[in-house]
Amino acid sequence: MTLDRVAARTPDGHTLFSDLSLAFGRERTGVVGRNGAGKTTLLRLIAGLSEPVEGAVARAGRVGFLQQDAGPAPEATVAAALGAAGGLAVLARVLAGEGSADDLTEADWTLEARMADALGAVGLAGLDPARPVGSLSGGEQTRLRLAALLLDAPDLLVLDEPTNHLDREGRAIVDAALARWKGGAVIISHDRALLRGMDRIVELSALGAATYGGGYELYAERKAAERAAAEHGLEVAARDVDRAGREGQRAAEKKARRDRAGRAFAARKSEPKILLGAMAERAENSGGRENRLAARRAAEAAEALAGARARVERVRALDIPLPTTGLAAGRTVLVLEAVARDAPDGRRIVGPVSLRLTGPGRLAVTGANGTGKTTLLRLMAGELAPTAGRVERPAPAAFLDQQTALLRPDETLIGAWRRHNPGATPNAAHAALARFLFRNEAAQRRVDTLSGGERLRAGLACVMTGALPPQLLILDEPTNHLDLDSLAAVESALAAWDGALVVVSHDADFLAAIGVDRTVDLT
Template identity: 40%
Template structure:
C-alpha cells in the first residue's frame, strides 16, 4: 500500500503554478500536510486522489483508496451517506420474504451490514442514529463523521483527509483523533489543527510550489522552522549591513573622482603641462574612473542580490505587535449580563455575567446553542425571555471574515470604522499588523487569506469606539497555522473582554482563558 506523486506539476487556468515537479511517496503511517492558505495542500491531496489532471507528471495509488474532502457530499439518509442504503433495503426485503435474485446479489456477502455499520457509528459517537434518519436533521459535524464512517466501511488501504476537524465539536474531534492514531494503512491529512498534527509521524510542508519532508510531528517541524528563520533573519541583517557598506564605498569613490576631475580641470585651465600630456592623462583618468565606478557598482549590485536572496528565505509570518490601550476594561466594570435568558429555538435558559477583561470560552457539542448565545449577547437575536444588558462597546469577528468592503483599500476600510483617527496614526497601527508603507494601500479583494485576517483584525480592533468586548465564533476554521499565530498575537495584545466559541483546544490554551462555560 502506497500513495505516490512522480514529477507532478499543476497549474491553474490563469497560468499560476500550484505544484512544480513534485515527487513524493507516502508509505504506511500517518503523514500531515501543512502550508499557508493557497499554498496547495488541498491540491496535493486531490492530486493523490486522482481528482485533478496534472499539467505533467503522474499520481499513483497502490491499494484501495478513500478520500474525505473538506465539505463531503451527503445523501438523504444516514444509510445513503454511509453507502449501504441499497444493501440494507435489499436485506430488509429478503427478511420480509423476498426471493428475488437481484436482492440476494445486492446483499452479496454483506449479511451483517447492519451490525457492521452500527459498530462503526458507535466508534464515532453516532450510535444513536438510525439508518433511515434524515440527514437534514443532523449538524455539520455529524455530516463529516458520517462521511468518514462511510469511507472507513470500505476498509481502505490509503485514506486521504482534507481539513477533517473543521466544524467538529470536542467529542467528535477526540473520536477522529482516535481514527487517525489507529488507522493501519497509509493516512495523509492536510490540516492546520495542531492537536491533530501532533499525532502524525511526519510533516510535509507545501510552499512555493514545492514540498519538503520533516521527520516527526508538528512540534518538531515548528522547532526546525524557527531555527531556520532565526538564521535567515541573521543573514538578512548581515546582507543589509554589507549593502550599506558597499553603498558608502561607492559614494566615497564618487567624491574622490569628483575631486580628481576638478583638479585635472584646474591643471588644464592653468596649462601647466603640454596639451598632449594632459590629454593622455585625462583619458587615462577617465578609463580608471570608469573601471572603478563599474567595479564598485557591481559590488553594490552583488550585495543587493545577496540581500534579495537572504530575504527570500524569510517567511512572511512575522509577529504582530500592537498596543490597544483604548480597549482596556477596568476589573470592576460589568461588561455583560444575561439574566434568565431563554435562547431562541434552543429551549436553553442562560445566566451569564462578564466582569472586566475576562476571557471566556463557550464549549460544548455542535447544536448546543453557542452561536445563538453570541448573537443574543450582541443584540443580533432577540431572546424568547429574560434580559440582556451589554454595557460596553462590542465588536464581532465573524468566521467568514466578511466585514470589509472588498472594493476599498485596507487603510480606507479602517478609516471608515475610525473616522476621527489621524491618517498617520492609522498607518502606524497598520504597520504593526504587518501592513507597512504601500502595503496598507492594497485593495481588499487582492489580499491572501492571511492578509485578509490581519486586515479584518485591524479594522475591528482599531474601530471607534474601541471595542471592550470582542466576540469570536470559531475564528480558526479555515486559517493556516501562520494566520492562527497572528490571531493569537493580536488577541494577547487586546485588553478587553473576550467571548469565544472554538473547538480548537490548542488555540484556547494560547488565549490564557479566565474560564470556560460548558453549553
C-alpha cells in the same frame, strides 16, 4: 502515491506551485501552508479529481477523499451515505427468502459487522441505517462521511480539514480514529492537536514543498529556527551590502587620488612622454580592475540581500495590531441575569445563564455542538432578544461570527470599512486597512475574494480602528479556516490586547494562548 514535478494554476493563470515532487505511503502526513498556497488543489490532484498542468501523478492504490462541506443529500439515509444501501438490501432479500442466485453470490455477510466497526470508530455506534442524514448535526455528518471512508478501506485517506466545525469530543474521536488507521493518510489541517499525531508535516508555499519529520511540535521548532536563521541571514546580508558599498567608495577615492597624483607628476614634464603614457595605462588598468571587483562584490551582496529578504518574507510571522482600549480593571463590560432563549415552538435553546464580566477578562463559552453557544453569543451582542432574563452591555462591543457576516460579499474592503465608520475619509480607510496588512491595491479587493484568515483580519480592521474601538470583543469560532500563520497572528494579537474577550472555540491550544481565565460550559 507519487507526484513528479507537478504544477498547478488557478483559472486566471496564477501559479500555485510548480516542479513539485512528493511521495506518500503508509504514513500520516499533515499538509500545512498559508491560505491560497494550493493545499486543497494538491489534495484534489492526489485524489484524481483534478489533473496537473505539468508533471505526472502516479497511483498504486485506491484513494478515499473527504472534502470540506461536501456530503450526501439531507434526505439520503445513513446506509446510503456509507455506500452500503445496496449491500444491505441484498442481505435483506436473502434473509427473507426472496433472494435470487445473484443475491446469494453477492451477499456480503461481513457488511453489518464492518458497518458497526466503522460507525463505532467515529463515535456513532448504534446509528440507525435508515435514519436520514439531514437529521444529524453537522459534526455527526462529518464523522459519518469519515466512517464511509473507513468502511471502504482505501489505501490512502485524503482529508481536507476533517475536524473543522467539530466540538472537542468530535475532534478527539477523529484524532483517535486516524491514530488507529493502518493505511496512509494525507490531511490538511490547522488543528494542532491533530497535527501532533502526524508522522511528518509538508508545508506548501509558492517556493514548493518543505518536509519536516515528526508532528507539530518538531515542525514548530524547525520553523522557529528557520525564522531566526533567516532574520540573522538578512542582518548579515545587509552588513555585506554596506561593506561592499564602502569598499566601492574607497576604490573610487583611491583611483581619484591616483589620477590627481598622475596629473601632477605629468605636469612637471620631468619624464619622457612614452613613460608617462605607460604609467597612465598601468594606473588606468589597475583602477579599472579595482572598480570592477568592487562593482561585482556590490552586485553579489545586493543579490544575497534580495535572497535573504525573500527567505525572511517566507517565514516571517504575520502581525495584527489591535488598538488599546484603556479598559479599567474594575469596569463592567457585560452582565447576563438568568438569560434564556426559546425557539418558536417553545423548546429551550440555551439558558438560563447568569454572569458578569469586568475589566479585560477572557471568557470561553464551551459545550458540544448544538448546545446553543452561538445563540448565547448573539444574545450577548444584542443580535437576539432574550426570551427571559436581562442582558446589559455598559461598554462598546463588537461581534464577529464564523462567517464574518458584518462584511458584504459584493463590497470592497474600503467600502466595508467606510460603511462601519461613516464620515471617515478614504485616506483614513486606507491607513486603517494598511495596519491590518491590506495595503495599496489590496484595500480595493472584494470581500468575496478573501480567504478565511483575510476575512477575519478585514472584520477586525472594520470594528477595531474606528473613532470608538470596542472594549468587548465577542468571537464565534475565530480559528475556523485560518492557516497556522494567521492563527498564530490572531493568538498573539488577542493575547496582547487590553480589552475583554468572549470566545467560542473548540481549540484548546487557542484558548490557552489567548489567556482564557473563565469558562461557561453549556454541555
